[in-house]
Amino acid sequence: MANCSHEDLISNIKSGKRVVEEAPKHGHQHGKKPKLSHASKREAIYKGRKIRIRTTYKIEIDGEALTVPFTVSDDGRVHCHGLPNYAAISALDLVRRLIDTSPKEQPDDEIAALLAKKAGGHRS
Amino acid sequence: MTAIRQNILVGDTARDQFLQGVVLLDQEMTGIRVVDLANFAQNNGIPLQFEGINQEVSTYDLFVFWHMIAAAFSLQVGNAAHGGPVFLPWHRMYLIRLEQELQRVLGDPDFGIPYWDWASDGEMAPEQQWRTELWSDLYLGEARGLVRSGPLGNMRVRLYQVPQTVRVTSDQPRPVWRQAALNAQSLPDRIDETSALAEQDYDLPPWSRFVTRGHRNALEGFLGGTTMHNLVHVWVSGDMLPMSSPNDPVFFLNHCNVDRIWETWMADNGQVYRPAANEGPSGHRISDRMLDVFGGDLAPADVLDPQEWYTYDTLLNV
Numbered sequence: 456m457a458n459c460s461h462e463d464l465i466s467n468i469k470s471g472k473r474v475v476e477e478a479p480k481h482g483h484q485h486g487k488k489p490k491l492s493h494a495s496k497r498e499a500i501y502k503g504r505k506i507r508i509r510t511t512y513k514i515e516i517d518g519e520a521l522t523v524p525f526t527v528s529d530d531g532r533v534h535c536h537g538l539p540n541y542a543a544i545s546a547l548d549l550v551r552r553l554i555d556t557s558p559k560e561q562p563d564d565e566i567a568a569l570l571a572k573k574a575g576g577h578r579s
Numbered sequence: 580m581t582a583i584r585q586n587i588l589v590g591d592t593a594r595d596q597f598l599q600g601v602v603l604l605d606q607e608m609t610g611i612r613v614v615d616l617a618n619f620a621q622n623n624g625i626p627l628q629f630e631g632i633n634q635e636v637s638t639y640d641l642f643v644f645w646h647m648i649a650a651a652f653s654l655q656v657g658n659a660a661h662g663g664p665v666f667l668p669w670h671r672m673y674l675i676r677l678e679q680e681l682q683r684v685l686g687d688p689d690f691g692i693p694y695w696d697w698a699s700d701g702e703m704a705p706e707q708q709w710r711t712e713l714w715s716d717l718y719l720g721e722a723r724g725l726v727r728s729g730p731l732g733n734m735r736v737r738l739y740q741v742p743q744t745v746r747v748t749s750d751q752p753r754p755v756w757r758q759a760a761l762n763a764q765s766l767p768d769r770i771d772e773t774s775a776l777a778e779q780d781y782d783l784p785p786w787s788r789f790v791t792r793g794h795r796n797a798l799e800g801f802l803g804g805t806t807m808h809n810l811v812h813v814w815v816s817g818d819m820l821p822m823s824s825p826n827d828p829v830f831f832l833n834h835c836n837v838d839r840i841w842e843t844w845m846a847d848n849g850q851v852y853r854p855a856a857n858e859g860p861s862g863h864r865i866s867d868r869m870l871d872v873f874g875g876d877l878a879p880a881d882v883l884d885p886q887e888w889y890t891y892d893t894l895l896n897v
Contacts, residue, residue: 459676459873461683464641465609467874471622474874475652516743523745528789532804537742538820539650539661540809541762542801552762556820557743562631562750569614569633 495526512546516554525549582678582691582889584839587718587832589892593693594718598730600681600690601828605639605734607684612636613738613749616644619872620651627651631749640737642677643825645872647740647747650822652870656787656860659870664782664854664863666799667841668879670834672869675888677831691889694839695832697811701768708766708814709759719829722759722815731755731828740821747823755827758816766814767807772895775807776844781851786859794844798837808837842885843894850883 467474497508514521523537525546532542533549538556543549585593613636617629625648636644649660649669657663660670674692682690700708714722716729726732735752775797782793788801796802800809811833812819818826825831845851853859856866865880 459871459875461638461680464638464873465611467872468619468641468644469611469615471615471618472874473623474872475623475625475870476868477624521743523743528801530804534788535742536650536822537740537745539822540800540805540812540820540824542805542809552820553743555762556816557741558748558750561741561748564630565633566613566617566629566631566749570617570629573614573618 497527497529499529514546514550516550521550521553523553581886582682582689583892584691584835584889585693585892586696587693588696588713590693593691596685596687596690597681597693597828597831598718600685601639601831602730602733603684604642604680605637607638608635609638609641610635611641616738616747620648623648625651628746629749630746632751634737634749634752636737638680639734641872642673642680643738643823644747646673646825647738647822648872649870651745654860654862656785656863659862661799662788662801663786663860664795664852665867665869665879667795667838668852668882669869671838671841671882671885672871672875672877674831674834674838675882675885676871676873678889692831692835694835694891695829696836697766697833698769698772701766701771705760705765714759719832720755722757723761725754725756727754734828736818736823736826739818739823739826742821745822756817757819757827760814762816762820763805763810763814767810771807772840775840776847776895778844779848780853781844781848782853784859786854786863794841794848798840798844808833838885839891840895842891845883846894852879852883 494509494511499506510527512525523535525533525535527533533546534542535549538552541552587594612633613629614633620627627648650658652659678692682688700711709722713719720726720729720731734755736755737752738747738749741748775794778792778794778797780793782795783790788796790796798807800807805813812824815829818824819830852865854864856864866878868876868878871877
């Protein structure tokens with residue numbers, strides 16, 4: 456711990472240093488192409504009977520598919536990564552909170568163009 | 580040196596230094612631009628998408644970025660910092676790193692991050708909780724709306740995660756934003772705190788946010804709805820809701836208190852951690868290296884005893 460400094464922080468990020476041993480294996484794609492549905496699975500054994508519940512949400516806001524996955528936990532509460540601390544009483548409640556907390560306007564996107572330029576012409 | 584972490588409502592010096600320090604880190608530009616952050620995430624295989632303006636970011640922004648990439652690093656259970664056993668040790672490491680950066684800019688190697696004893700406020704009537712002195716210009720500034728008063732009125736948010744898309748957006752710098760007590764009526768109280776401390780196991784299978792017992796999941800706040808640490812995020816709301824929540828410095832006061840509750844639990848139950856090295860999900864085991872943009876190699880086992888870095892003025896009476 457004592458060997459890490461402010462300079463390490465700056466140089467690691469500036470150089471794009473690899474700080475993880477392996478890439479995430481089970482990750483959903485943050486902000487990538489939207490999936491139209493997301494399924495979550497709940498299983499339980501009750502009186503020797505195996506219960507399996509698959510729940511799929513297809514959510515649109517103003518006709519546009521929601522990109523962030525929704526999952527449902529055993530107690531029926533609904534979760535999504537966009538509001539990670541929130542266990543909603545229903546999917547509708549969660550969508551309302553998403554609308555409340557997301558900005559209506561996005562800034563001009565310079566980043567995408569810069570990343571595309573790097574991917575197209577400067578890949579080593 | 581060992582820092583002593585104090586209650587922010589008791590230690591005026593700790594309060595003033597904390598507020599001054601986070602503003603200094605927020606104003607310390609790094610030469611790193613947002614496209615560098617996107618490249619860093621890409622090089623590490625972290626599926627985080629960026630959009631917006633390619634502005635220069637501050638040291639404080641790098642902590643916001645670190646929290647977002649840890650959250651985007653999905654594991655078989657939860658992610659590199661949440662939703663599993665590593666939640667408490669990862670945030671302990673994260674706070675130690677911020678504390679060291681604050682010590683640097685303040686020129687005070689003994690500085691300790693203060694904590695917000697939110698369960699004390701949770702004992703008040705809900706309509707009083709967001710009207711305490713904590714939400715005045717002497718402390719954290721406005722509880723609702725844009726924070727324009729007090730030292731934190733000088734903080735600027737440059738990067739945030741849009742809840743609806745989970746993309747990281749780089750936008751024109753703006754003040755911190757809060758909506759206290761609008762999405763949750765009340766903070767956790769002493770009964771909630773006592774319940775979390777009464778859990779005898781640190782964590783247990785399936786090691787996730789769906790486990791129905793255990794100190795970690797009780798304290799993280801997934802037992803019985805939105806509780807404890809999670810509830811504080813939702814209660815403050817605004818910038819405290821998405822994974823860019825360190826944008827609001829109250830994040831660190833909350834997590835310092837969470838860490839203090841964990842430390843109280845360990846004082847009673849011993850420095851025990853599960854899963855062991857040969858059980859449970861990868862990324863959460865006691866010897867698994869935690870995601871650290873500083874390039875360190877700490878595992879949960881290395882931070883169970885924090886006395887090398889800090890102590891608390893008082894633990895909870897249980």
